[in-house]
Amino acid sequence: MRHTLPLAPQFYVTAPQPCPYLPRRMERKLFTALQGDTAETLNDSLSKQGFRRSQNVLYRPACADCTACLSARIRVADFQPTRSQRKAQNRNADLKRQASSPWATEEQYTLFRRYLDSRHADGGMADMDIFEFAAMIEETPVRSRVVEYTAEPAIGGRHRPLAAVCLTDILDDGLSMVYSFYEPERTKRSVGTHVILDHVEIAREAGLPYVYLGYWVPGSPKMGYKSNFSALEIYKNDCWQDIGSPTAHDGETHPLSVAPIAEQVARINLPDSRPTHD
Template identity: 55%
Template sequence: MTAPFRYPRFFVTAPSPCPYLPGREERKVFTELNGQHAGELNDALGRIGFRRSQSVAYRPSCVGCSACVSVRVVAGEFRPNNSQRKLIRRHSDLEVHACRPWATGEQFDLLRRYLASRHPGGGMATMDEGDYADMVEQSPVNSFVVEYREPAVDGKRGRLVAACITDQQADGLSMIYSFFDTEDASRPSLGNFVIMDHILRARAAGLEYVYLGYWVKGSQRMAYKARYRPIEVLGPDGWAPFDPDVDTVPVHAPRVPAFA
């Protein structure tokens, strides 16, 4: 008999077209999150740039390219600028609820409209309701679906206008995936509001960071992540303050720890 693995095993995906930079290929290193210590492992991997998708933690491991860098907002030091303060006031009437990770038809309908508007040719465009349920419910860690609703009317709960699948880690909130109404002109910039709401809630809860995933210099799809300051980037020497308008992007990702 062979002894059970005590430490995670890492695997690498086959190369595929990069969704952010034309003409490049992406490759990921990943491991499975399971067992009673899945949350601790996810926290540890999150601090070295991994992201969670269902029961898998992954990170880019592309040959000859290190454009994707992990970024996080320092929640306790965040100070919204004038336009951000106006946006917070604009949506201050929304009711926010951290719900258990259970998929609903209402959430899926909102996601479907969001994908059709923002990412019609993306890899998620063909998701069905079962795929969405897997995305939400297959979480071995402390996860929520944070819902943003308009005020209740006559005892009926308000319309769902935004949602975010969120993990609570030991040192912060990790925004796994957010989606929102893109068509209601009375609710502008909901995606930006959801991020700021997470930052303010993390600060109120005494959590240090909000993890935003990967920022890619030169990718318009990722440009919004640079709007929230102060921001830190993960480089070869760990996390450090970063000004995307001035600083050079780290050219090497931190090494995956050698679990023995």
């Protein structure tokens, strides 16, 4: 009799390329495929260990001489907005939230292009066409939602224009903000902050304990804003811990902080994918 054993995820490492966050550094990623009946379980498990999803891939930075990218999440129960964050909520009080299945639209892509051209014109997504954008939104093997924020219509109009969009995964312990973008003209209203605050409220209403924000990078102006949120935890030394003082993590850019790839993979806890029997 032939027995089929469950296959453990296979991990791979990308070739080095220039780091988008810190100058004069190279990045590489450790990644594995996200597919099949165990996709959601694997996404839940590895998200708790600092991984992020991009379409049907889970990845985590595995750079040769730096560990500065630290996965960050907000503890919903302990979160308290700052005065400036409350002001951001008030400035965006006109926005209306609507969550739907992950489906890309031309209006989303138009907003996405304006956002990239304004804020990330030299980034890795700068050349993304509408088909690649649709793949980013729609190719998901896990529970995902597109959360749209629409503004008040123009005088005499009925259409509520898009102000912000967030692709969000629903994990067993929280919401993972996979990617968000917004109307550049609303930058002074801190609409990006509003989207994060609103996800904290969504998680609170759903009884989920965390909102995953992606990577916080000490010394990176692009990613530094995440440390402005209270009750922030980072995944460091194989465990979640309170961020404390942001400046205390500057040493993560030292080459000696990096463990060999084989050791990194060996320390990953994989979910039990064996079938259960009654």
